[in-house]
Amino acid sequence: MIVVGAAIIADGRLLAAQRAEPPALAGGWEFPGGKVDPGESDEQALVRECREELGVGVVLGDRVGGDWPLVLGGVLRVWTARLEDGEPRALEHRELRWLTAGELHDVPWLPGDRPIVDLLAPYLD
């Protein structure tokens, strides 16, 4: 399983999204995204998920690290992204927050996401 996530950055802040489900993950914070469907590229999946989950268009930037292993199997692949159209809305998440560099660890990220978040600080200067 390949899961893709978007580190959306605007005005020096990172968008964090709080999961609403399933119960085991609800309340944890993550990068918007989801599973890559058959026949879809990673990048296509990520643009689609951002539209579905946030109602926005994004332009992808740098890949952040490589394949990040997920606890339940599979890998997470993350890209930086900027907004192309729309303002993010929590269409599937419980809540959204824009985090400055100093606030990056103010939310309880899903455990696997923490090392990825650390790599994003230089993008927020």
Ligand SMILES: Nc1nc2c([nH]c(=O)n2[C@H]2C[C@H](O)[C@@H](COP(=O)(O)OP(=O)(O)OP(=O)(O)O)O2)c(=O)[nH]1
């Ligand atoms: N989207 C996302 N998922 C993450 C992150 N970190 C992390 O461990 N995960 C895990 C949580 C889930 O087990 C899995 C993603 O599944 P998902 O339920 O979001 O995928 P999806 O949107 O395609 O959902 P569905 O088709 O199952 O409804 O990856 C992250 O930063 N973003």
